Amino acid sequence: MNAMPPKGDIISRRSFLSWLVKGSLAGSALIGFGMLGRFISFQSEKSPPSQYDLGLVTDYPVGSRKPDLTTQAVIIHDNQGYRAISLVCPHLGCKVNMTSDGFACPCHGSRFLPDGSLRNGPASRPLTTLRIEANAQGHLILYMH
Amino acid sequence: MHRQFFFASLLLFVASGFVLWQQDRSPKPIGITPTITGQVEYCLTCHTDLPEISQSHPVETFGCVLCHGGEPMALTADLAHSTMRGGANPSDLSVVEASCGGEMCHSGTPQVNRDHIQRVTTSLQATYAGAIAQVRYAFGAQPDLTARMGIYAIDGLAAFDRTAESSPALQAFGSNCLSCHLSAQPLEGEAYNRWSGCSACHSPAPREDGTLVHRLTTSMPYTQCNACHNRGNYSLSDLQFHSRGDTPTDRLHDYYQPIAEFTRCEWTLDCEDCHTRQEAMGDGHVYSSKKDIQYVRCRTCHGTLDSLPLTHTITDVNDLSLRLAFLNPVVDLKVGDTILMTDKGELLWNIRVVPGEEGATPTYELFSKAKGERYTFKPVMGSTCQQKPDQQEAHYCHECHATQR
Numbered sequence: 001m002n003a004m005p006p007k008g009d010i011i012s013r014r015s016f017l018s019w020l021v022k023g024s025l026a027g028s029a030l031i032g033f034g035m036l037g038r039f040i041s042f043q044s045e046k047s048p049p050s051q052y053d054l055g056l057v058t059d060y061p062v063g064s065r066k067p068d069l070t071t072q073a074v075i076i077h078d079n080q081g082y083r084a085i086s087l088v089c090p091h092l093g094c095k096v097n098m099t100s101d102g103f104a105c106p107c108h109g110s111r112f113l114p115d116g117s118l119r120n121g122p123a124s125r126p127l128t129t130l131r132i133e134a135n136a137q138g139h140l141i142l143y144m145h
Numbered sequence: 146m147h148r149q150f151f152f153a154s155l156l157l158f159v160a161s162g163f164v165l166w167q168q169d170r171s172p173k174p175i176g177i178t179p180t181i182t183g184q185v186e187y188c189l190t191c192h193t194d195l196p197e198i199s200q201s202h203p204v205e206t207f208g209c210v211l212c213h214g215g216e217p218m219a220l221t222a223d224l225a226h227s228t229m230r231g232g233a234n235p236s237d238l239s240v241v242e243a244s245c246g247g248e249m250c251h252s253g254t255p256q257v258n259r260d261h262i263q264r265v266t267t268s269l270q271a272t273y274a275g276a277i278a279q280v281r282y283a284f285g286a287q288p289d290l291t292a293r294m295g296i297y298a299i300d301g302l303a304a305f306d307r308t309a310e311s312s313p314a315l316q317a318f319g320s321n322c323l324s325c326h327l328s329a330q331p332l333e334g335e336a337y338n339r340w341s342g343c344s345a346c347h348s349p350a351p352r353e354d355g356t357l358v359h360r361l362t363t364s365m366p367y368t369q370c371n372a373c374h375n376r377g378n379y380s381l382s383d384l385q386f387h388s389r390g391d392t393p394t395d396r397l398h399d400y401y402q403p404i405a406e407f408t409r410c411e412w413t414l415d416c417e418d419c420h421t422r423q424e425a426m427g428d429g430h431v432y433s434s435k436k437d438i439q440y441v442r443c444r445t446c447h448g449t450l451d452s453l454p455l456t457h458t459i460t461d462v463n464d465l466s467l468r469l470a471f472l473n474p475v476v477d478l479k480v481g482d483t484i485l486m487t488d489k490g491e492l493l494w495n496i497r498v499v500p501g502e503e504g505a506t507p508t509y510e511l512f513s514k515a516k517g518e519r520y521t522f523k524p525v526m527g528s529t530c531q532q533k534p535d536q537q538e539a540h541y542c543h544e545c546h547a548t549q550r
């Protein structure tokens with residue numbers, strides 16, 4: 001009797017070690033390339049878009065003052081047309097609140113009139129007016145810069 | 146050679162796996178891009194539970210790094226904290242300019258009342274120049290009481306160096322008695338617990354168990370001041386600090402000077418209700434004594450027999466009093482209100498004249514800055530007080546108005 005299996009059915013020690021080396025190298029390469037890809041594709045924070053589609057103009061009837069949380073702006077539609085005022089305080093950049101008599105900064109107390117002009121400091125400038133236009137499809141487009 | 150290659154490949158695989166495992170263990174970054182800096186920072190990955198430090202410094206506007214320093218993109222505590230300014234206290238005077246300074250923040254011009262850092266760094270609480278001058282004079286190291294030295298050198302003051310003093314008493318003073326200025330580390334013990342720099346006054350002290358309170362405030366109870374001003378005395382006889390031995394059980398006795406007398410307003414109000422910003426934080430000039438800068442007297446609020454206290458009527462929406470009242474809204478101050486004012490023109494924005502009939506004796510209302518409580522009082526003029534108008538030191542008033550202790 002011969003207890004040894006046929007020679008062709010077993011993996012030799014040399015082959016096993018060879019496959020182990022190849023596997024290790026392939027695994028390392030996979031991990032390495034994966035991490036490299038993750039590193040290259042990493043984007044800490046997406047840059048905010050320079051313009052926003054605010055939806056149909058019909059959503060902003062005459063007389064409306066609608067704050068938009070995404071753009072931190074208030075969209076005003078009056079007899080003069082559409083206007084957009086940034087809700088970012090020009091003093092240090094806090095978000096101002098809309099009040100019955102205009103806007104108020106909760107951080108340092110600057111106040112602004114309903115048209116965005118400065119009522120009292122410490123801000124030294126009015127709220128920024130942003131460009132807003134209706135496009136051919138009847139959507140309002142707000143430009144941040 | 147084959148054996149080395151085999152082990153090297155295995156080692157590389159294990160190392161790669163370890164790095165991958167480590168990366169997967171890292172917390173998922175939580176980033177914010179503060180409005181002021183526009184630079185992403187990941188501090189909130191670990192610090193999401195921190196409360197907003199104050200209404201004036203919201204995190205989405207200021208972020209963390211602008212004030213605290215540190216590595217904004219790091220995701221490990223050691224690396225993130227490695228370049229922080231002042232440890233947990235960026236207001237320490239050694240780093241305060243980098244942390245809190247800037248034209249728009251706290252080192253702007255006096256004209257726009259943004260010169261806090263310039264004023265504080267010249268104040269007696271920071272330089273300790275008055276105490277140093279008095280002790281040096283007492284031991285013959287200088288000919289008069291004029292301030293010549295401070296804890297650090299500034300324009301007009303050299304740095305006090307105990308090793309340069311020839312008197313052993315002054316060397317002992319330098320070793321034992323410089324624990325209460327704004328740059329000093331507090332003495333050990335809960336009673337002395339406080340931060341250094343701006344936070345000595347404007348932030349609650351670390352709790353007894355070591356936990357920190359993330360808060361900046363202009364609403365400071367008297368207990369905040371007590372960490373330095375009510376815990377004992379430095380003795381000239383042995384040049385040591387002697388802590389008070391009693392444990393006060395009520396507010397009236399929570400003063401450290403056993404022989405001193407106090408009127409009711411002194412032990413019911415908080416220190417900041419009467420003492421002004423310039424008294425506490427300096428006015429940008431170097432003084433030789435606390436008496437030279439601490440000028441609020443009884444008559445500042447109560448007037449004298451022949452004069453009412455000075456007043457200021459708010460006519461401008463940009464009036465400083467409105468800004469100060471906004472930061473600590475204990476009183477609904479508005480244009481048209483009349484408030485009290487010190488001899489130097491400092492606005493006592495928390496003390497308002499109650500509108501009344503023209504010609505009638507006015508009534509004043511004081512809103513305590515820490516508690517928000519309202520107190521009313523009358524001027525001396527028109528009262529039965531017999532105090533001579535030219536004798537207005539507090540001890541004259543105490544003769545009749547001090548409370549027995």
